[in-house]
Amino acid sequence: TTSKMAATLVSYWNDSDNETKSHVNPEKVDPDALAHLQPLKSGKTMSLSVLNSAPEVAVKEAVETGVHLDPSLKEVTYNPTYETMFAPEFGPVNPYKSKQMAAPRNIFDTVRHQRNLGKSALDHIPFSLVSPLVGLTVFEVGPKKTDKRKKVQGGEANDIDNYLRPWAKYVDEKDGAKPSEEEQKELDEITAKRQKKGRNEEEAPAAEKTILHVKDAYDYQGRSYLHVPQDVGINLRSADIPDKCYLPKKQIQVWSGHTKVGWVSAICLFPVSGHLLLSCSMDYKVKLWEVYNERRCIRTFIGHSKAVQDICFNNTGSQYMSAAYDRYLKLWDTETGQCISRFTNRKVPYCVKFNPDEDKQNLFVVGMSDKKIVQWDVRTGEVVQEYDRHLGAVNTITFVDENRRFVSTSDDKSLRVWEWDIPVDFKYIAEPSMHSMPAVTLSPNGKWLACQSMDNQILIFGAQNRFRLNKKIFKDMR
Template sequence: FAVSSSSYIGAVEEAEKNKTGVKKSEKRKKVKGGDASDIDSFLGPWAKYQDEKDVAKPSEDEKKELDEIIAKRQKRGKNEEEAPAEEKTVLHIKDAYDYQGRSYLHVPQDVGINLRSADVPDKCYLPKKQLHVWTGHTKGVSAIRLFPVSGHLLLSCSMDCKIKLWEVYNERRCARTFIGHSKAVRDVCFNNTGTQFLSAAYDRYLKLWDSETGQCIARFTNRKVPYCVKFNPDEDKQNLFVAGMSDKKIVQWDIRSGEVVQEYDRHLGAVNTITFVDENRRFVSTSDDKSLRVWEWDIPVDFKYIAEPSMHSMPAVTLSPNGKWLACQSMDNQILIFGAQNRFRLNKKKIFKGHMVAGYACQVDFSPDMSYVVSGDADGKLNIWDWKTTKLYHRIKAHDKVCISALWHPHETSKVITCGWDGQIKLWD
C-alpha cells in the first residue's frame, strides 16, 4: 500500500513536544576574500572572522597591575646586577697565629704521620667507624676539598651560601668562614699552594679568596651560572682558571687582568666537570649533553669527543692518584672508568655498580694506593669497592640525605671524609 510522502510513522505530537527550539548554530561569518584566480588578495580559508579582535588591550585596572609587576621586576633585576654580595669573613679560632707566627695554613708536624711527604701509604684499609663530625653548615654541603699536598685543612662550600675551612687534625675546629655569595655555592678549588681558592656560586659570581686572611681578592662574572671551577695546575699558569658554565661554554679567565682570555664553546649542554689530565697539557670536560670532551689547553676545539647512544650524563669525574684513569659517576647508577692518557677509552673490565646515584653528582675518589674506589649515593651511604675485582666491599650509612662527596685522605691508610645534604661533614676511619 502506498504511503503518502507527508505521513510519519510514530507519535508525531510527542516528537513535536520533545523537539527543543535549537536552531542549527549560526556559523561565524568570515571576511569574504576575493576570487581564487586573484592570487594576491585571495583569502580563502585564511580569512579572518568578521567580529575577530586583533589586539587585546588591558583594561585600566589590569594595566595598573601589569605596570607594577614590570616595575618590580626591573628593580629586582637592577639590584642583583649592581651589587655582588658584600664579602665578610669570620675567624673562629682564638689566635690566628701561634707563638712562632705561623697561621693555620702551616702544616702540623705532631699528628703522627708525615703530611709533607710525597709518597703514598703502602697499603690502605677499609674505614669502619665514624671518628668525627664537623657541624656548622645550616644547609646541605655541596663540595669538599682537601688542602693541596698535606690535606691538613678541609674546605667546604654549602647551600647556606657560606664556605668554611676546617682543621682535619688535632682539635678539628672550624678555622674560618668565608661569607660573600648571595646564593648557594656550587664548587671550590684551591690553587697549588693552598694560599688562595676560587668559589663558584649560583649568584653567577666566581670569587677568589685568600685562605689565610679570608679577604676576597677578586670577583669574576659573565652573567652565567658557573657549575665548576678549576685552577690550571701548572706552576707557571696559576693565574689562569677555567669555569664550566650553564650556557654550555667553558670560560678561561686571567686573574691578573680579570679578563676572559679564552672560551671553549663546543658542548651542547651545561658543563658539569673539568679535570686536568696528561701533565696538565689537556683537560677533560663532561656536560649535560651526555658527552665527554678532551681539550688541549688554550685550544678552543675539542680534539676528542666521546659519546655513545648508551652513555648517560656523568656529572662527577675524578682522576686517579696515578694519573692513569678517570672515574666518572654515570647517571645510570654505575661508575665508569676511562683511560686518562692518549686514548680515552672506556675500560669495560672496570665498572663499579650496586649503588643508587641517579640524579645526583656524587663525587668519586680513590684510595691513595689505588686499591679502593669510594663514592656516596642518594641514600646517604658511603660505598667502597675493590679496584682490582670491582666488588662492592662495604657500605656505611653516612648521612641522612644524599652523601654528595667522599674524599680519601692522601696520607692516611683508612681515613675517608664524606659530606652530605644534611649539612654534616664526617670523618671515617
C-alpha cells in the same frame, strides 16, 4: 596541307599489327569527306559571349579549400595537416568566457558521464539552498561584493584644524573600552613580571667579610693555621702514594656548622698535606675546618648572595677560588679571609679549576651554564680563551696527562678532551647509552678517570692516550 593531314590520319587508322594493311591511295581521298576539317575563312568567324548567372562579389580573403574536421570524431581515415587538426572550432567565439569556461566539455557547463541513478537519489538534495553561480566554476567564484565602509566627513583640506582625511574614523567604528583602574594595575604587574623574567638584572656583588672562630690563629712561633702540623704521628708533607688503601669502616668525625637551609655542595682538602678542609654550602658561605687535633671550624668566608657551587685551592693553598649562583667568581686569601678579586661574565659558573702547572698558576678555567668553558687570567681579570663545543651546561673539569690536557663533562651526556689553550676538542666520547656525569676524579697514578654516571654506575676511562671506556664498570649503586 589539308591533303597531307588527311593522309596522316588515314595512315594512323591503318597502322595496326593485327589488321591487314589497306591499299588506299591517299591522293584519291574524297575532299567532301574531309570538309569538316577545313579551317574557316577569316570573313566567316564569329565571337561567342560567356554567360555567368552568379552575381559579382568582392573577395577580400583567400577562399579556404581545406576539409574541416568534426571535433567529436575519435578516428580519422586520412592524414590531416597540423593546422587542420588544431584549428579552432567553426563558429563565433564568446569573448566573455574564461579559460575554465572555454575548456572542452561535452555539454554546456561541465563534462557529462553516464550514470544510472534512481529518482529517489535526488530527492534529498535541497536545490533551494544552491546559490546561482551563472555557470562559474569554483575557481572563478570571486569574493562577495560588499559595500565599502564609509568614513566620517573630515572637512576641507584647507582647514588644517578640522581636516581628518585619510585619518578619519569609519562611521560604524567602535573604540576599545579602557580597562578599569584595578584591571590596569593587574596588567602592569603582569608586564613587570614578564620583563623581569626576560632579562638578567645587573646585581651588585655582595659585600665580603670573614669571621675567625679561633683565638690562637698563630702559634708561639708566629705560624698561622696554614702551617702543616708535625705532631699528628704521620708525615703530612710526604707526596708518596701509600702502598695500600683500605675502605673506611667507621665514622670518625662530623663537622657541623652550615645551616639547615641547604646542603654542602663541595669540599676540598688542603694541597699535599690535607690538614685543612674547605667546604661550601647552599647557605652562601664557605668554611675552613681542621682535619686533625681538635677538628674545629677555623674561619668562615661570607661574600656571595646566592648558593656557592664549587671551590678550588691553588697549588700552595694560600688562595682559593669560589663559584656561586650569583654569577660571581671570587678569589680569596685563605689566611686573612680577604677577597682579592672578582670575576663575572653574567653567566652561572658550575665548576672551577686552577691550572696545576707552577708557571700557569695565574690561569683558571670555569665551566659555565651557557655551554662554554672560560679561561681567565688572575693578573688582568680578563678572559683569555673560550672552549665552546659542548651542547649543555659544563659540570666538571679534570686535568690529565701531566696537565697538558683536561677532560670536561656536560649535561649533553658527552665527555670531551681538550689540549690546553686550544679551543677545539681532539677527543669526543658520546654513546646512546651514556648519561650525564656530574662528578669525575683522577686516580693517584694518573692512568684512570672514575666518572659517576646518572644511571647509578661508575664508569672508568683511560686517561692517557685513547681515553677508552674500561670493561670494569661498577653498577647497582644503592
